[in-house]
Amino acid sequence: MQDNGGQAPGQRLLFDPGTTGNRCVTSGLALLLPPTTLAALAASWLQEDCPGLNYAALVTGAAPSQAVLWAKSPGVLAGRPFFDAIFAQANCQVSWFLPEGSKLEPVAKVAEVRGPAHCLLLGERVALNTLARCSGVASSAAAAVAAARGTGWAGHVAGTRKTTPGFRLVEKYGLLVGGAAPHRYDLGGLVMVKDNHVMAAGGVKKAVRGARRAADFALKVEVECSSLQEALEAAEEGADLILLDNFRPEELHPTAEVLKARFPSVGVEASGGITLGNLPQFCGPHIDVISLGLLTQASPALDFSLKLFAEGATPVPHARQS
Incomplete structure (x- = not known):
């Protein structure tokens, strides 16, 4: 996957870590996610969404297509590795314009996705759901860290094990992107x-x-x-x-x-x-x-949409999708 707007690993800090407290080097966090685990998760999510016939594929066909990912609410961008993994499973390619951990100001052009029309739309909702939830957790985590730092306190703001079954890795990763500590990952941590x-x-x-x-x-x-x-x-x-x-x-x-x-x-x-x-x-x-616990239990999802556009046309954001 290309990264047209990212920075070199280790360059970008979402928060100034100071000498103590939470530290979040967002550009390197993707290294924590094993490619095999990402692929397995992406495959399971796509399987859940389309366990049988993809009837809409006959509507779209397999012509090469392109779409723009728009961020339509403010917050922190998080979940790029999961978004990439989902579209890789669907035989599509993602080009990013903003690095992980970016502060989003709507309406922002975040990425482009290219691939066969039926594959691109197969991955669309699964990828948007994952990115929206991960970015929501990161946004809440960032707000919590900012509130704590505003008092001069330098301890650790952390999440808990109150996560969504089957989605824990995404939510724990979102905490890290937002600058919070993930706490123990499981009972063995x-x-x-x-x-x-x-x-x-x-x-x-x-x-x-x-x-x-x-x-x-x-x-x-x-x-x-x-x-x-x-x-x-x-x-x-x-x-x-x-x-x-x-x-x-x-x-x-x-x-x-x-x-x-x-x-x-x-x-x-x-x-x-x-x-x-x-x-x-x-x-x-x-x-x-x-x-x-609310950082993972009650964080509102950010609003993203994916808009297909014709070759040579100027892509524009569109209304929220269901």
């Missing part, structure tokens, strides 16, 4: 001891001992705590991270301060009840991570 684990184990101390035995030296252990006492018990047993869940800001910061005074090397994560509007209230000197 971090030993997270939640309240139900504590209940099943018979207490915080027993739960942490079991987690430490499983994690050994290779994985960190994080423990969800609902009180200062639980947090202190978890830290005493060797927890690396303490998740203070559903604490109000006026409770969160004093609790984190006491915990850090006793265990300065333990990381503190705040989560639960945090929105883009109240996020600044959770930023503080004793908080290392703020995680928001």
Whole structure:
């Protein structure tokens, strides 16, 4: 795939990372996505959309065609590798005019797609859906990071494992493009001891001992705590991270301060009840991570459309497609 508007790998930063906090080198993030995984995902999405006969192919035929991708709402562009993979499966080629992580100001000409008419339209809706959702997550992540940085806080804004089944890789990638930390990708990325684990184990101390035995030296252990006492018990047993869940800001910061005074090397994560509007209230000197499930659960999709145009004609944006 050509990239007519991109920059050399490592050149472009969506956000100034400073010395701490979230770091997002958008031009290199595609390297995280294995080509085989991208191809398999793209094939499964296309199979879902057209598991049998493609009746509309008889309408369009197989003549060489071209279309323009328009961005029709503001936000952050994210998901180019998935868009490319979908159209590669459909035997089409994509030429990009904007790099990953670009700030979109509508109406913006983002890319061109070329290929047989029936193939181009076969990939159209699947590719648009994926790009719209990924860009929506990136846009929300960017807004959350900006809100946190506006307070002077330099910790990590993160997503959660509250993702769409079958679409987690896209949403986690969108978080990264938006400048947020993806948090653990799956159950094997971090030993997270939640309240139900504590209940099943018979207490915080027993739960942490079991987690430490499983994690050994290779994985960190994080423990969800609902009180200062639980947090202190978890830290005493060797927890690396303490998740203070559903604490109000006026409770969160004093609790984190006491915990850090006793265990300065333990990381503190705040989560639960945090929105883009109240996020600044959770930023503080004793908080290392703020995680928001809404970044993947409730991010509105951006509006993109794909418009076919005749050879030699001037492409123009068109109304939103269904």
